[in-house]
Amino acid sequence: MSLFDLSGRLAVVTGARRGIGRAMARALASAGADVIGVSVNLEETGSEVEKDVTAAGRTFEAIRTDFADPDAVRALGAELAGRERPVDILVNNAGTIRRTPAADHSDADWDLVIQVNLHAQFALTRAVGATMVARGRGKVVFSASLLSFQGGITVPGYTAAKHGIAGLTKALANEWAPHGVNVNAIAPGYIATDNTQALRDDAGRSRAILERIPARRWGEADDIAGATVFLASDAAAYIHGTILPVDGGWLGR
Template sequence: MTALPQPFDLTGKLAVVTGARRGIGLAIAEALAAAGADIVAVSANLEASGSEVDKRVTALGRRCTALRADFAERAAVAELADTLLSLDRPVDILVNNAGTIARAPAADHTDEDWDQVLAVNLTSQFTLTREVGRHMLDRRQGKVIFTASLLSFQGGINVPGYTAAKSGIAGLTRALANEWAGRGVNVNALVPGYVATDNTRALREDDERYTAILDRIPAGRWARPEDLGGAAVFLASAASDYVHGALLPVDGGWLGR
């Protein structure tokens, strides 16, 4: 009897996940490993061994390689790209998840905060994708996944740099998909809703804002990082081979409200 295809199986694939030390990146790395992928975990302060992502990935029987990179520094991103392209196997899946946020009213938002947020959340992601993507194009196969945001669609409050960067990610996702879809490379983005991570701690500690946000989420709760795992596996797998330039909300229904 002929075996049925397994479109969500990532066995034999190598996935790079940036911002993998904690939060959404950690959850995505674990989900991809559970689907069969080996993981290259990247973060600015990732331990060389014994990290939480290393423990979770290896517990699933997959390999985990730890790399450090400061995504605010162009030279560090270029060095990371060189390291990835010198590995003993090609990168099949690139998850651009590294990010930072600076909260301040626009009138008080400093140039330094603006520059850092744009560098980490947008510029570095284009640079890394360009370098890794070039080799995916040569092989005519690959999956690129960005982490966008609800603020790719909305303005937010007191986060002008973050909103600008995440709006840029939405545009970059579509622009790369337009160029690369016909050359075997899928480029898409996850759109997380309000997720309980360190980046949203300030909101969750503000009772008024927390309640206002929760009251608007049809699912009736904030997301957990692991809620992003299944959608990431979908976009990384053969199940999404005809999906290009999509921004996939995982938001508890927020955008449909």
Template sequence: MTTLFDLTGTTAVVTGASRGIGRAMSEALASAGAHIVGVSATLASGSEVERAITSAGGSFESVSCDFADPDAVRSLAEDLSPRRVDILVNNAGTIERAPAADHPISSWDRVLQVNLTSQFQLTQQVGRGMLERGRGKIIFTASLLSFQGGINVPGYTAAKSGIAGLTKALANEWASGGVNVNAIAPGYIATDNTAALRSDPDRSRSILERIPAGRWGEPGDLAGATVFLASRASDYVSGIVLPVDGGWLGR
């Protein structure tokens, strides 16, 4: 059974790989045998994620890309297109908090560009190569707000709802071509994106009271789901948004 999860000889591109969830996903895929191409706006050779992976015997290369810049994303897609990318993890993201009535359109535009438009732009190009080869795994990072509305994050909610729909739309078209497209919806994970919530005693308490597991998630909690959706174990799984949320949505 363990061979079902063996990624030896594969190449995985992970965006937003420098920290938090993206770093945990990168380390998980590397531990299963994948070569990691880590992409982030600030990622440079010798980063913490690179050191962690290579010190454990894995292989890693760094690529810098600002996902708020459409031209940079286009260039990244063109650079990756000649390569055999077996696994694409679309994890890069940003969040802007402001009440909907006062939410700047510039913030809306930036969040939609980073969290949704750039994801499609990159996936479209990499996906073509996967379809030509007849095999590939694409994993998006969705959110609990792919299912719910959130508070003070209208752009983020719209983008993550769009990711859920995009996952299903691409799966409908590409599953017959051997390309599995799925998403993971992290629950409340202790990362930079949730620092504001965790620092607010009332919000943190109300969130914890609803999580059956009784704790905030850690980035490493996404490891198993990531390897599963990247491996042969999920060859007949397409178009799902898999919550990893400590039971939040079941409450």
């Protein structure tokens, strides 16, 4: 089990306040990592994710950053890259979604989703990843999506961004693998979070989704925990540029 031991490592988890990001932070702390949680509305103290991390005996720091603001993201990257204690694990999970038919999808919605889900991911990873390359080690884990493989319905901006994340994962892996930095992604399936509330509220759509999932249930945020620890750990030392689906079998159907 030492392959999965993250003791002494520092992990940054974006979008950590709730849902998948909170589950990722909790899992990393349970494996021994200290955590910096980042989110636009993250409480300075007393957040649920902070309670999760400290209950596991690890330290937690909250940073509030709006990923829709390019300047704020660049400032965050510079601040993290300049710290005395380096970041060992970067989990790029922050994201947003806008559901509108393509013919009605506004420029504002497109720009917001691409900025938060793709541009910000690259800007932060470029800054933190450069320090990993210089040190000769590090782990980067992106949150991809089933829509990194498929087209989806009424989410053109989100689909474009998540396809971009799949490509970015491979591109960075090609450059950084020789320097001891693993870059991979997790593609969650249909997980019961705020982002999928509209789908779960639509009885017909929810039924159609469940009928295609071999596991016959919506995923829970904690279903992502094992994959997160795995890709952040020494157990994944020879895994580079992979998008790992955690989807109850959806893509295999």
